[in-house]
Amino acid sequence: MxxxxxxxxxxxxxxxxxxxxxxxxxxxxxxxxxxxxxxxxxxxxxxxxxxxxxxxxxxxxxxxxxxxxxxxxxxxxxxxxxxxxxxxxxxxxxxxxxxxxxxxxxxxxxxxxxxxxxxxxxxxxxxxxxxxxxxxxxxxxxxxxxxxxxxxxxxxGEGHAQRWELLTQLTEDAMVQIFERASIGGNPPLAIAIAEGWLSTVAKVGRGPMEGVMRSAIKILRVKNQIIDLGYLTPGELENVILNTFETATRAFVKTVKSEHET
Structure with missing residues (x-):
């Protein structure tokens, strides 16, 4: 061919x-x-x-x-x-x-x-x-x-019941955070793992705080990726790193918002 x-x-x-x-x-x-x-x-x-x-x-x-x-x-x-x-x-x-x-x-x-x-x-x-x-x-x-x-x-994947869910659910800001960062957007396993992490997090906290949470999570992950290539972790290890990072970013975001309201 x-x-x-x-x-x-x-x-x-x-x-x-x-x-x-x-x-x-x-x-x-x-x-x-x-x-x-x-x-x-x-x-x-x-x-x-x-x-x-x-x-x-x-x-x-x-x-x-x-x-x-x-x-x-x-x-x-x-x-x-x-x-x-x-x-x-x-x-x-x-x-x-x-x-x-x-x-x-x-x-x-x-x-x-x-x-x-x-x-x-x-x-x-x-x-x-x-x-x-x-x-x-x-x-x-x-x-x-x-x-x-x-x-x-x-x-x-073709056999997945929700094959295109990530495309239809992620916001434009989330897409930009993933795909306009060369160290992330150029690494398919890392990119899709972050997208899955975003989807899991939005199910817990809602869409309201996700722009701030996502940006904070990306900053943390970019630093981690400089220390160890996250794309070489096993799927299970990478999932844990991503979910832990989103949890950290969520707590930090909530703390910041609470502090701003108190001042």
């Missing part, structure tokens, strides 16, 4: 196209037209598979359908955007065309967002300047790449 080589877009191409988008809003043009319009900036691996521009076009088309079901382009509520994130992450995680090394390349995702679906990106995010650029450039903040990573890491 030959690997489908998806189209890529380098940093210069991203910058050039985004400069153009400053003066004209991205429109839902036919993706074939977009491939032609930006062909001068499109690259792909020179060997090792078969060029698969059509696969990228199909992925973008399906993402647009998912966005439309969530409310794109008219509904700009947080709920609509969260719905898109969840459904798109599940779709991308199961896609065979992305179960190769191609999905690990930032420039593949840069092409997807900047050339094939910039209108979805602008709908999903209202970031300006540097933050907006990050949503198009490849990396942990890329609009679609971040969802593929979440879906891939937080998949409990």
């Amino acid at each position: 030959r690997v489908p080589l998806l189209p890529r877009l380098k940093a210069h191409g991203v910058a050039t196209i985004l400069e153009r988008l400053k003066s004209e809003a991205p429109s839902p043009k036919d993706n074939i037209d977009r491939l032609t319009e930006y062909s001068a900036w499109k690259t792909s691996a020179p060997s090792g598979g078969t060029r698969a521009d059509s696969a990228a076009v199909n992925i973008a088309a399906e993402l647009r359908k998912i966005a439309q079901k969530a409310g794109f382009p008219n509904s700009k509520t947080q709920a609509a955007r969260a719905k898109f994130d969840q459904d798109a992450a599940i779709y991308l995680a199961q896609l065979k065309d992305l179960q190769t090394g191609e999905a690990l390349r930032d420039d593949v995702w840069a092409f997807m967002t900047t050339v094939l679906a910039p209108d979805i990106v602008v709908w999903r995010f209202t970031d300006k300047n540097r933050e907006r650029t990050a949503r198009f450039s490849g990396g942990v903040r890329n609009s679609f790449q971040r969802l593929w990573v979440r879906g891939t890491f937080l998949d409990r």
